[in-house]
Amino acid sequence: MPKLTDDELGDLLRDTFADHEHLADHPPEATKRHRIAPVLLAAAAVLAVLAGALYGVSRVGAADPAPPAATPTPTRTASDDALIWTASIETLLRSVKPGSGAWRSVIVVDQSDDGTNHFPKGPPISADQQEMMTYLMRRIAPLQFREKLSPAPPTCQDNRVGVVLISEMVDKGDHVEVRVNLFHDCNHGSNATYRVEHRGPSWVVTATVSSTSASW
Amino acid sequence: MTSLDDVVRSTEHRLLRLALMLSGSRHNAEDLVQSVLARAHRQWERIGGLEHPEAYLRTMVVNEYLGWRRLLKNREVPLAEPIERPADFDLGARQAQRDATWRLLTRLPRKQRAVLVLRYYEDLADSDIAEILGVSPATVRSNAARALATLRDHLSAEEAN
Numbered sequence: 257m258p259k260l261t262d263d264e265l266g267d268l269l270r271d272t273f274a275d276h277e278h279l280a281d282h283p284p285e286a287t288k289r290h291r292i293a294p295v296l297l298a299a300a301a302v303l304a305v306l307a308g309a310l311y312g313v314s315r316v317g318a319a320d321p322a323p324p325a326a327t328p329t330p331t332r333t334a335s336d337d338a339l340i341w342t343a344s345i346e347t348l349l350r351s352v353k354p355g356s357g358a359w360r361s362v363i364v365v366d367q368s369d370d371g372t373n374h375f376p377k378g379p380p381i382s383a384d385q386q387e388m389m390t391y392l393m394r395r396i397a398p399l400q401f402r403e404k405l406s407p408a409p410p411t412c413q414d415n416r417v418g419v420v421l422i423s424e425m426v427d428k429g430d431h432v433e434v435r436v437n438l439f440h441d442c443n444h445g446s447n448a449t450y451r452v453e454h455r456g457p458s459w460v461v462t463a464t465v466s467s468t469s470a471s472w
Numbered sequence: 473m474t475s476l477d478d479v480v481r482s483t484e485h486r487l488l489r490l491a492l493m494l495s496g497s498r499h500n501a502e503d504l505v506q507s508v509l510a511r512a513h514r515q516w517e518r519i520g521g522l523e524h525p526e527a528y529l530r531t532m533v534v535n536e537y538l539g540w541r542r543l544l545k546n547r548e549v550p551l552a553e554p555i556e557r558p559a560d561f562d563l564g565a566r567q568a569q570r571d572a573t574w575r576l577l578t579r580l581p582r583k584q585r586a587v588l589v590l591r592y593y594e595d596l597a598d599s600d601i602a603e604i605l606g607v608s609p610a611t612v613r614s615n616a617a618r619a620l621a622t623l624r625d626h627l628s629a630e631e632a633n
Contacts, residue, residue: 271566273593335567
């Protein structure tokens, strides 16, 4: 394969940066930290006290800011996220039998711009991630993606159609937790929170943290 | 004079994104921006009187990143080994290439990475980048050329493997 030109590398870098912007927008829940502005105000208060206390005390040079407490540093990539979602969705789909036969279609709702219908906003799922998930799930169910829950998918007309919502990942350091909701067969719903771990080349569900199912 | 609160409110997110692109992780980015804002608070009488205090804060973030020895010694994101993928399916060539690029960026010398971020994320001209980094435009161009060459070689090697 020919090496990339400077222009092609520039485009790749722009795409790469754009691809990772969401990391600044969606901090992992378990490691979500203080917002900066309140900390700045607190720092100002501390500085004011320190300034008073140290008044008249001569110092040589300024000390570096105190190192913040160490926190786990997530290094997941977009591909990892797609693998984690796929593993979680597959696990829930395998635990629920569709009305008859195999899943005809499973609609994954990307709620990143929605967050309505009493469900929290979900993570953004890029076109490449959708492509990857669709490929990985091809033997379980054909996946479709849509941005909103409404209009209601046809789970009443077709009991082999499922609707899936996925949560933001909660980073637990050595593993992540993902909640998956599945609606199917008109009035059936199941949800589960899975522990997903990095094993070898991929990610696998290693435990069910919680699960419920209901009919209405 | 613009108030620090107003500038923080309007630029915090943008600074955080810039710091993320430079440092490679949200946590390091937050630490970078916090350090910068704490220093900016102490110097606000001077910074707040500038015509573009936001641009000054951006320069402070870049310089904080370049001078952050602690980040290098103790807090640098551990370099992830290339993730091995099952070979029986195509994971999406473009996505894989972007993931590889993100990993490779963490291996570049920081000044080279800063040049790439300022040029391809902030879309700044080399002359503006030179001003931020306090170097000549020729130095910016040579840093960019070396960084692109490194990325090109490593991406090519990864694809070959």
